Amino acid sequence: MQRLPLAALRAFAAVYEAGGVRPAARALQVTHSSVSRHLHELEAWLGVALLENRSAKGRLAFTPQGQALGKAALTGLASLNNAVEGVRELWRANSVVIATTASFAARWLLPRMASLRKAHAWIEVSIIAQQAVQNLSAQGADLSVRMGSGPWSDGKVEPLMDDALYPVATRRYWNSIGERQPGRALARAHLLHDRDPASAWERWFAVHPLQGIDLRAGARFTSSDLVLRAAAEGLGVALARDRLVARDISAGLLIRPFSAAQVNVSRAYWLVQPPDEEPRPAVQTVAQWMRLQAELPP
Numbered sequence: 001m002q003r004l005p006l007a008a009l010r011a012f013a014a015v016y017e018a019g020g021v022r023p024a025a026r027a028l029q030v031t032h033s034s035v036s037r038h039l040h041e042l043e044a045w046l047g048v049a050l051l052e053n054r055s056a057k058g059r060l061a062f063t064p065q066g067q068a069l070g071k072a073a074l075t076g077l078a079s080l081n082n083a084v085e086g087v088r089e090l091w092r093a094n095s096v097v098i099a100t101t102a103s104f105a106a107r108w109l110l111p112r113m114a115s116l117r118k119a120h121a122w123i124e125v126s127i128i129a130q131q132a133v134q135n136l137s138a139q140g141a142d143l144s145v146r147m148g149s150g151p152w153s154d155g156k157v158e159p160l161m162d163d164a165l166y167p168v169a170t171r172r173y174w175n176s177i178g179e180r181q182p183g184r185a186l187a188r189a190h191l192l193h194d195r196d197p198a199s200a201w202e203r204w205f206a207v208h209p210l211q212g213i214d215l216r217a218g219a220r221f222t223s224s225d226l227v228l229r230a231a232a233e234g235l236g237v238a239l240a241r242d243r244l245v246a247r248d249i250s251a252g253l254l255i256r257p258f259s260a261a262q263v264n265v266s267r268a269y270w271l272v273q274p275p276d277e278e279p280r281p282a283v284q285t286v287a288q289w290m291r292l293q294a295e296l297p298p
Helices: 006-018 021-028 032-046 064-090 102-119 171-176 182-188 201-207 224-232 242-250 281-295
Strands: 095-100 124-129 143-147 156-168 191-194 237-241 263-273
Touching: 006 021, 006 032, 006 064, 021 032, 095 102, 095 281, 102 124, 102 143, 102 224, 102 242, 102 281, 143 281, 156 201, 156 242, 156 281, 191 224, 201 237, 201 263, 224 237, 224 242, 237 242, 263 281
Parallel strands: 095 124, 095 143, 191 237
Antiparallel strands: 143 263, 156 237, 156 263
């Protein structure tokens, strides 16, 4: 640790992320010459070039070594930042940090936060939204809600909720297909794909098979929230998670063309807590509140 040029690595990570020395200097609120000096120092310390062509206009070109170091520096600094922020938030006994995906946070957790505040006004909850599963301690989180095939080895894990999958679309889009029989309509529809294998169309067609479906076609999205937003914009038919789409169904924003037909998914969501420590009272309260919320209708 004594040998690592941390200031130079931070400057290089900013250059890598911003694509140039000047935008990196603006982001770091330092001078252009200061960032350039750090880059020269880092290359001299490493003994390799990190940039291909310093005089080129526009975005800088990085050497393969620069690409590898830039990615690693960004990942490491992001993890460190999360841990620092978590520690800053945890100094208060009434603070609880929950880590989960952006989709679950936006569509299940946030709509219920008002009820938590009403029941336990003394607790302050912060949310870390990250798509990939990370170690709780690295995230600086007290609790995590994960989607997928648990359990995991980095904490005390318990199943939180089951789920169900079914097609959804706007009424206008579904009617525009011009087929009265749902199966035929789905065969002609634009399928919207969630990149999460747990929400893939293959799971629906394994239970409700249709002939002539090309699952390679159709737009793909990196989160369940984006898939549902695309469906709400009338772009096609999405395979929805009931826990995440139920409010849109109730509001009439989306419809279920196949009525009650669905694919049940057991143990779809998991509650994770640190393995070797007794949770603070605030954390225990939030965990119990989430268990009770999970038992309510979506």
